[in-house]
Amino acid sequence: MIARYLIALTLASAGSGAIGAAAPDCSRPFTLALHDHGLLYSADTDTGIDKDVADELVRRSGCKVTVGLMPRARIWQLIESGALDFSLSGIANAERDKFAAFAWYFSNKYYLLVRKDSGVRNLDDFERNDRLQLGVIRSFRYSDTANRLVDRLQAAGRLTQAGGLAPLYQTLMLDRVQGMIIEPFDYPTLEEIKIRDITAIIEFNDPPVPHGLIMSRKALPPAEQEKWRLLVNGMRVDGTLRRIFEKYFKPELAAALVNF
Template structure:
């Protein structure tokens, strides 16, 4: 009888050994920031968005627990660079940022031009818009939009035709009240905001820089997140891409037409 009990214990320990050998993920401090379809508050006060769905799915697949907060992007980058935050979402890598953070890509996008449908067809090109002196454009202050768009904006700025707004909702409202005739935006920014402002049917989307690509990824502190945890999260993101989960999340928030383009990284 004693031999049988010992044998059972040995089998139980053997069966659980691989699981025990796996590195613990633990709890990670993660900061969201509010922006368009990435992370937004619904009318009932709850939060939704691409980034929230990605993090919820990562929690299911990795066993990591995420202690989340809502912060400004400025505070997020400051906390990451000073070793006071574990991770954040939808960040754009640069050489400076890669000194203190690892990036795990999960979507790419680029800026488009949104114009009022009432504008003449001649305004539908960069040169055509520039040729109409009364037309103005609004952008979010300090944003970079890519080489082509920034050069176009420089020409407009020289003529006093650019409004710099503090956030994207303010940009859309300038368009809505007619202070500007166009805005620059990412698909992940405009979809929910246009819907909330009742403007979805009032604008046309123009792609003036189809070769641009801005890759966004999870941002992991090099100081605070161990390589084994980073590898676990990277594998989960790859699995979500392979099994269609990422595509389903994108479709939920930006529609089928834009969703597929977000995976072209």
């Protein structure tokens, strides 16, 4: 009953025009996994953008959703197998499109963060210098140019994989990797003077890449995916998402991220 009320509220506030669209089928409990990544989610404090988005989604859907924490590589594996229903802030590629559906809620660019003493002034500089190692989070994908760089470095054995951002920053400080790919929600750590002092930021000349709710195709039939997508769209339309982002970013940046 309460769930129905919430859904009705969601649809009304979204003004999505999807009058008559059914609420998600809550006949079974769902699973949603977060990954520890900068402002998206910090396990240390159990807070972050994705946590807020998850809470809001759960509230609007009225479904029982068990929220857990996992490495990103594990999340993709479970989404593919259908053992996990949802995750957040995912980006698509041809391979993922086969097993996952998405509901976009923000979009951002990617940047190469490099040590100043590596002598790298542009993307080609980094690739040309065989001694430079790029630190990446296992299973992460990026914008097209960044993906190509990562794939070529992988073939050359010049990738250093990590399970999260924290060890990447540490290894960057220790000069064990000389570069890493970052997104706006990785900025807070950058605020630390010691990292900012020794690094420079190079932009990938790609358009912003949309990020969204990841839905396992195996776990959710297309009609259900569409219902969840409507929920996310509702959160965009009524400004909820923008308000969530404004908790973590300056208003202009928050607007740039959610208005795409």
